[in-house]
Amino acid sequence: xxxxxxxxxxxxxxxxxxxxxxxxxxxxxxxxxxxxxxxxxxxxxxxxxxxxxxxxxxxxxxxxxxxxxxxxxxxxxxxxxxxxxxxxxxxxxxxxxxxxxxxxxxxxxxxxxx
Amino acid sequence: xxxxxxxxxxxxxxxxxxxxxxxxxxxxxxxxxxxxxxxxxxxxxxxxxxxxxxxxxxxxxxxxxxxxxxxxxxxxxxxxxxxxxxxxxxxxxxxxxxxxxxxxxxxxxxxxxxxxx
Numbered sequence: 001x002x003x004x005x006x007x008x009x010x011x012x013x014x015x016x017x018x019x020x021x022x023x024x025x026x027x028x029x030x031x032x033x034x035x036x037x038x039x040x041x042x043x044x045x046x047x048x049x050x051x052x053x054x055x056x057x058x059x060x061x062x063x064x065x066x067x068x069x070x071x072x073x074x075x076x077x078x079x080x081x082x083x084x085x086x087x088x089x090x091x092x093x094x095x096x097x098x099x100x101x102x103x104x105x106x107x108x109x110x111x112x113x114x
Numbered sequence: 115x116x117x118x119x120x121x122x123x124x125x126x127x128x129x130x131x132x133x134x135x136x137x138x139x140x141x142x143x144x145x146x147x148x149x150x151x152x153x154x155x156x157x158x159x160x161x162x163x164x165x166x167x168x169x170x171x172x173x174x175x176x177x178x179x180x181x182x183x184x185x186x187x188x189x190x191x192x193x194x195x196x197x198x199x200x201x202x203x204x205x206x207x208x209x210x211x212x213x214x215x216x217x218x219x220x221x222x223x224x225x226x227x228x229x230x231x
Contacts, residue, residue, distance in 0.1 A: 008154060032217060043118075043205050043222035044157065051217070089156050097214050099145050099164050101172075102207075104156030 008087060010109045019077040021108045023090030028071060030092040034102065035064060035075045039086045047075070047088075051096055077110075085112050116140060118208050118223030126229045127196055134192045135226045139208030146189050147207040147220055148181055150174065157205050157222075163189060164211070196230045203227050 013019045025033065031052045036044035050057045050064045050073075057064050063076040073090050087107040094100050119138045127133050139146050144165050149157035160179070161171045165186040175181075178196075183189040193200055204227075207220040 034219070036222075041227075043207075043225045046219060046221055049217060049219060091156075093218065095218065097212065097216055097218055099162060099169065099209070099211070099218055101147070101159035101162065101170070102149075102157075102220055104158070107156055 008109045012111045013080045019080045021075045023073045025092045032093040032096040034091045036089045037086045120223040132194045137189045137206030143208035143210045145209040149205040151203040201230045
């Protein structure tokens with residue numbers, strides 16, 4: 001993924017609404033995709049993952065959708081709360097189970113309006 | 115707390131000095147990764163270990179950088195003759211080898227923020 005430098009895309013959402021964060025990944029051979037949440041001054045926190053043989057996976061308040069045809073990944077957060085404010089990174093990994101580096105996409109800053 | 119821990123959390127040093135960071139992975143995780151993150155960007159891979167073996171190094175890891183994991187548990191990352199461009203957040207992650215059916219899910223520590231003056 002390409003970095004957008006200091007000017008991260010920003011998504012502003014009303015508290016209680018659903019949030020949808022989109023991401024385009026680069027490698028059609030990637031087998032494993034992960035969403036991370038990063039709050040200011042902290043390390044990335046695992047949210048949810050999906051393997052390339054799936055197109056949807058649900059967690060608690062979060063859903064990840066994978067469209068391999070157009071190399072697109074999205075994260076849906078239901079009933080957005082103030083604690084969801086953070087930068088969200090999509091990430092891809094060539095191997096599902098093998099040890100390999102994670103390639104992070106450009107982050108999206110999610111801000112919550114009261 | 116049984117997560118990944120890193121020490122120190124912050125380090126300020128003068129250009130030309132050497133610094134060393136430590137990472138303690140989640141207990142029983144045999145894989146350990148180092149990443150670097152600059153402001154406004156996603157983390158970039160530096161290197162990783164499976165047990166004590168260093169298996170891959172990024173081209174970002176110049177000869178001033180060295181990482182070790184001597185006993186297959188904690189790891190250290192040393193930067194010699196620091197430069198202002200080394201200023202960044204250095205992140206450590208660990209994962210458990212679950213065999214071919216399990217994901218290599220990497221869990222990150224809080225990072226060490228390095229500032230080189």
